[in-house]
Amino acid sequence: MEPNELERFEAIVLPHMDAAYTLARYLTRNDHDAQDVVQEAYLRALKYFDGFRGAAGGESRSWLLAIVRNTAYTWRHQHRADTLATQFDEELHSETVAHVHPETVLLGETARASLRHAIDGLPREFREVIVLRELEGLSYKEISDVAGVPVGTVMSRLARARKRLQEALRPERQER
Amino acid sequence: MTHPVLEAQLDAYLDGELTADDARELEAHLVQCPDCARFRDGRIALRAAITAHVPALQAPDALRERVRASLRVAGGARSRRRIAAPVLWRSLALAASLAVVAVGSWRLALQRAAGGALTDQVLASHVRSLMPGHLTDVVSADQHTVKPWFNGKLDFSPPVYDFAGRGFPLIGGRLDYVSGRAVAALIYGRRQHLINVFLWPAAQGPAGGPPAVTRQGYHLLHWTTPEYAYWVVSDLGIAELRDFAALLARGDSAAATPARSAPAPP
Numbered sequence: 001m002e003p004n005e006l007e008r009f010e011a012i013v014l015p016h017m018d019a020a021y022t023l024a025r026y027l028t029r030n031d032h033d034a035q036d037v038v039q040e041a042y043l044r045a046l047k048y049f050d051g052f053r054g055a056a057g058g059e060s061r062s063w064l065l066a067i068v069r070n071t072a073y074t075w076r077h078q079h080r081a082d083t084l085a086t087q088f089d090e091e092l093h094s095e096t097v098a099h100v101h102p103e104t105v106l107l108g109e110t111a112r113a114s115l116r117h118a119i120d121g122l123p124r125e126f127r128e129v130i131v132l133r134e135l136e137g138l139s140y141k142e143i144s145d146v147a148g149v150p151v152g153t154v155m156s157r158l159a160r161a162r163k164r165l166q167e168a169l170r171p172e173r174q175e176r
Numbered sequence: 177m178t179h180p181v182l183e184a185q186l187d188a189y190l191d192g193e194l195t196a197d198d199a200r201e202l203e204a205h206l207v208q209c210p211d212c213a214r215f216r217d218g219r220i221a222l223r224a225a226i227t228a229h230v231p232a233l234q235a236p237d238a239l240r241e242r243v244r245a246s247l248r249v250a251g252g253a254r255s256r257r258r259i260a261a262p263v264l265w266r267s268l269a270l271a272a273s274l275a276v277v278a279v280g281s282w283r284l285a286l287q288r289a290a291g292g293a294l295t296d297q298v299l300a301s302h303v304r305s306l307m308p309g310h311l312t313d314v315v316s317a318d319q320h321t322v323k324p325w326f327n328g329k330l331d332f333s334p335p336v337y338d339f340a341g342r343g344f345p346l347i348g349g350r351l352d353y354v355s356g357r358a359v360a361a362l363i364y365g366r367r368q369h370l371i372n373v374f375l376w377p378a379a380q381g382p383a384g385g386p387p388a389v390t391r392q393g394y395h396l397l398h399w400t401t402p403e404y405a406y407w408v409v410s411d412l413g414i415a416e417l418r419d420f421a422a423l424l425a426r427g428d429s430a431a432a433t434p435a436r437s438a439p440a441p442p
Contacts, residue, residue, distance in 0.1 A: 006251035010244075017243065021235035035239045042243045043250055115229050133191065134223065135232045140193050159187055166222050 009049050013042070016061045019136050020068045026131045027072040029120050041071040062138065066146045069128060118168030126161035129154055182212055190219055245303055245392045252296045252391075294385045297354050299394060302372045302409040305350065305361065311370070312348035312363055322349040326360055332377050334360035334404075337427040344371070344420050354407075355382035364420065371410040371420060378405045390414070397421045401428055 020041060024034040045052075045067050052063055119127060128147055132138045144151045182205065188194045189202050206213050305311050314325040323336040329351050338346040344364045352361040354374060359381065362373040376382075378400050385398045385407070395417050397408040406428075408421050 006247065009251070010247065014240075014244070017235040017240060018232065021239065022233040025233055031236075035236070035242070038235065038239060039243050039246055043246060046247055046250055115225055119230060134226045135230065140188075140191070155184055155187065158191075159184060162187070162219060162222055165226075166218050169222065169225055 005049070006046075009046055012060050013045055013049075013064055016064045017042075019061055020064055022135055023065055023068050023128070023131055024072055026119065026127055026135075027069065027124060028076065033075065037068065037072045037075050040075065041068040044071060061136075062142045062145050065132065065136070065138075066148075069146055073124075114168050115165065118165050121168075122161055122164060126157055126164070129157045130161045130165070133158060182209075183215055186212065186216055186219065190216065190223070248392050249296060249300050249303065252292070292385075294355060294382050295389060295391070295396060295398075297382075298374055298385075298396060298398075298407045298409060299391055301352050301354060301361070301374065302394060305352070305363070305372055306370065311350065313350045315348040317346050319346060322346065322362070325349055326351075330358055330360055331380075332360075334362070334375055335428055336362060337424070339364065339420070339423050339427075342423060344423065357381050366410075366412050366416060366420070369410055369412040371408060371412060371417070373424065374407040374409070375404045378403060381405055388414075399425065401425070404428065 017038065020038050021034060024037040024041070025031065028034045028037055041064070045064055048067070052060070119130060122130065125147075129143055132143045132146060138146065140151045140154050143154045147154065149157075182202070185194065185198065185202055189199055194202065206216060314322055316322050316325075317338060317340065319336040319338045323333065326334055326349065336346070336349070340346065344366055347363040347365050347370070350361040350363065352359050352374065354376070357376060357380075359374050359376040362375075364371040364373065383400070383405065385396075387398055389396050389398075394409055394411050395414050397406075397417060399406050399421070406421075406424065408417065408424070410417050410420075412420070
């Protein structure tokens, strides 16, 4: 690595740390693991940086987020048995997992709490497309690159995830 | 078109992924189809709720610092390796024709690379020691407890002083490794700051390194006495760290006098 290559890496990749942390936080569902994942992902990114020649901001963001995503999954594999790490089934209906965050309890906002719980309760394949689309604002193509699935799969996962979140928002209304 | 297909189109439409032609067609349909309009309204409400209640997060400052620090350590180690190798090859090529000059520059290059790598290693050891549970193997403000603790763990007996009277209390000691060699690490405090002192016999350990360098907000001071190679690392202000280093250097030179066992008061 050239002496100023590290500076180039930092200039291109460090600005995406909020996005990296947001994705890691929703994939690991806890702050401590998310921080470890982000740090590990940055070290991996540095290692692979020679092979990355994208210049545009969006490209480097997708590139980093793909590494964050993969790091989060191997991290989970190595460091904890996750309750939702069972075989993923596109049609499977999983219950909302009660990960109650202190701040949501304090705020007592039911909409906020139930929506966050609903996102945390989504299977990770749904959770990642929702976070990448709604929180990070990635295009279908970018999500497809990050998640390593075809655009059609991105669309069907987004649709199912959204349907489930809408149900969580309006628990009194039954599915039509 | 059937409604499931239209729903997929509606998602793409709301996500801005539909072509202009398809979008116009869909908009025309929405005007006359209450089901699709209701579907669209539900999605819009969901998006509004997510925007309002599930904000994108900000990376904590501590994480930023951590990442930056680990990148510098990793990036620094990489660049040293990469620089050292070509210099070696170039030097070998030159050696065929200009043996003396080439060997000279080759030695110099290797020494320089070793010094830089040593700085990286010492800094990495310091950063690692700050992680929970890694700072001390023996916790004591008493030099007569810390010094004997190293017996049998090292092939030398490091001089240990307590500078509590000068505002640098001894916190404890630790066995550490630098360049594959077991070294003594002594920990001192200054208000909320921690100072790591790494030392090993000057003749038997890794050598080189700049006398003073600042990396990622940490200051590293390095000097060699006839007996020991010293590295002092801290996030303490450089002026105070130099004061500390001066105390340490004075203590050591006092200890080098015949009255070796008596710890020197500063």
